[in-house]
Amino acid sequence: MPTQLEVAMDTMIQIFHRYSCKEGDRFKLNKGELKQLLQRELTEFLSCQKDPQLVDKIMQDLDANKDNEVDFNEFVVMVAALTVACNDYFVEQLKKKGKK
Numbered sequence: 001m002p003t004q005l006e007v008a009m010d011t012m013i014q015i016f017h018r019y020s021c022k023e024g025d026r027f028k029l030n031k032g033e034l035k036q037l038l039q040r041e042l043t044e045f046l047s048c049q050k051d052p053q054l055v056d057k058i059m060q061d062l063d064a065n066k067d068n069e070v071d072f073n074e075f076v077v078m079v080a081a082l083t084v085a086c087n088d089y090f091v092e093q094l095k096k097k098g099k100k
Contacts, residue, residue: 019036020072029069030069
């Protein structure tokens, strides 16, 4: 029976490939595929954002090799950065509650 972390890793891989296989290189996300993934899988994150250029900015930030596509390694960087940001927020909220 897989551990929760193994299930989480498998889920990330499956989600990436669910979107990457739609157009062009089936092992990379183009801008449209990335946008779909963000809209469907990070709905809460996007709903808090007001910047209409957000997907373009994320694409530029993630596309380390500047090929106008996001490969799995670049995708994992995004997920890791968002996870760290969420953890930082969670820790700050706990600290605020502890001061009361």
